[in-house]
Amino acid sequence: MLTDSWGWRAAFGILVIDHDPVAEAEFWAMAPAGVAVNAARFASPRRPGTSEYGDQAREVAQSPDIARGLDCFGGMRLDAICVCFTTSSFLGGAEFDKAFAEQASVRAQGIPALTAAQATVAAMGAVGMTAPYVMVPPWFKDEIVAAGRQYLTAAGFPPVAMDRLDVGGTLRPWELWDAGAQWEVRPEQVYHQVRRMIPADADGVVIAGNGLRCVDTIGPLEADLGVPVVTSNQACLWHCLRTARVDPAGVSGYGRLFAA
Template sequence: MAAAAARLGILVIHNDPVPETEIWRMAPEGVSVHTARFECPRPADTEYVGSPAAALANAPDVVRGLDQLGRLGVHSVALCFGSSSFFGGPAFDTEFAAAAAAHAHGTPVHTAATAITAALRASGVRRPLLVMPPWFTEPTFRATRDYLREVGVERTRLVQFELGPEWDGVARYNAFDEGAHWTIDSAEVHQQVVKAFHDPDHPRPDGVLVPGSGFPARAAVVPLEQELGVPVVTSNQAVLWYGLRHAAPGTGTAGQGSLFTRPLP
């Protein structure tokens, strides 16, 4: 571990197992991933509609996690909670990163949305098919589109992954807390994305973006790129790529998508 090519820190909400699971599985040999958790700022049984950057960066459990990751010696820390950025805009990313770095003893901090933005630019994607997790709701749809528009994405077409009928009685914004993330199969992700991509009533997208950190899409990336012939970017994939490009630029990882062949824009 002392000789690791990169030690990457991630901040994850208290009940989300997906970012660390996916990033560990994608990480090349010699790269370690270190997780700190914080209580999700979404009150129970409500829709999340954003958090002030300073309030989130200075929340006691976020401060504790940043302090511990900084003292551990990670090369960077990523906030794996894209919704906060989407509601706050790029200004949230800048403000959160500055406040959080002070708690992390000067360790660079970035958000998943910052990594996604860089990944889209590096991949040349300007008109993605936006695949939203099943627990996102209309306010998050609008916020995500507004955020992407502000960072230069020309056009998005939005589709939402559909859960099975057994979830019909659960409010969408509660589906994650009820365990929906455990039920998502990569083959079903692949099938739904391919169907949406080839919708004859809409222009052909130039890429696919899956922006939810808690949505398990890792295993669908390569099959989708092979079938659709366009770049596929997911939140957790972008976080790993961005961290590696900053901490260990020569470190590669095979079989996880075309993004890992690209330099920072």
């Protein structure tokens, strides 16, 4: 029998940066039957060809695109909203994230809202991870990597190591995104680099970045490394399901998190 993927169990709204093709695809791949995903997009605070984000946290919080998306989501029968932009969370910090999520919920007429980094931290706690190995996208420049380390450390999860995915070539991180690397990264690249680089004292893997295609690596990495794996989009969906009181255990094949 054909289905229209109507959200009769739960429906979520996700806010995704303009040229990110990954978040929706990964949400739909993992979503259990009866769960719908609705997406809205917002312009990046960084102009193409430049490396500067400015005051990323403020610009994202004040984005007219995000305000418009939240206004539209507020008129829909949604159970949760997630801002799928790990970069702004890392650069803004936990206090920004908390205030932003609260303001987003108010704007969306009280629908619970969260950010990708908040979901990731909650997921790490749920699987009992304390010493993560963190992999970030090749387009995260040094400033974002450092901010990510600070964000996770302040949350109580100091990374034992943190690496960018190496895709080769001579392009600088922000140039990789502008050149469309988010369309080119393959899960096997992520899998092999994590296997090669994970330190012996890591008790879990975090793959951060909503635009980094990687959910197909979760099961194989957990089976081969024997540790839990948390990814940004996986954590976002898990947190949305919990918020909607839909049993995450209905998701199979995408990691220990959904059974936590």
